[in-house]
Amino acid sequence: MPEIRNVGVIGAGTMGNGIAQVFAASGRDVVLVDLEQSFLDRGVASMTKSVRKMAEKGGKDPAAAESELKSKIRATTDIEALSSVDLAVEAIVESRDAKLDLF
Ligand SMILES: NC(=O)c1ccc[n+]([C@@H]2O[C@H](COP(=O)([O-])OP(=O)(O)OC[C@H]3O[C@@H](n4cnc5c(N)ncnc54)[C@H](O)[C@@H]3O)[C@@H](O)[C@H]2O)c1
Numbered sequence: 134m135p136e137i138r139n140v141g142v143i144g145a146g147t148m149g150n151g152i153a154q155v156f157a158a159s160g161r162d163v164v165l166v167d168l169e170q171s172f173l174d175r176g177v178a179s180m181t182k183s184v185r186k187m188a189e190k191g192g193k194d195p196a197a198a199e200s201e202l203k204s205k206i207r208a209t210t211d212i213e214a215l216s217s218v219d220l221a222v223e224a225i226v227e228s229r230d231a232k233l234d235l236f
Pocket residue numbers: 143144145146147148149166167168169172224225226227228231235
């Protein structure tokens with residue numbers, strides 16, 4: 134299987150921001166897509182809180198952990214940004230119609 138370096142995550146909600154965070158922590162570059170900037174901001178804020186907390190617990194520098202996270206995440210409302218990813222993960226709202234529209 135080819136190496137996965139760039140990952141797209143669609144939906145920055147509960148699942149999406151957690152998935153994005155795990156991929157970023159594994160060293161992948163992540164494109165995080167949602168419908169509105171405010172949803173992306175909320176997702177990034179959630180990830181930031183989480184990595185800072187984990188760093189504190191592990192005796193690491195929270196600011197460095199936040200900076201590392203943010204260097205790996207590109208948050209955008211432009212779905213075309215997914216055109217160059219190796220893997221895309223769908224994590225949008227639980228709606229059949231919304232998922233079919235997206236695909
Ligand atoms: N939350 C859980 O515990 C959980 C567990 C298992 C599975 N899931 C599944 O994971 C998926 C996501 O759930 P969630 O809890 O993260 O939902 P959520 O409501 O927290 O987040 C969904 C996000 O998707 C975004 N979105 C909607 N349509 C979009 C589109 N066309 N393009 C881009 N972004 C779009 C919304 O703006 C929102 O930010 C659902 O299918 C859900 O059933 C959730």
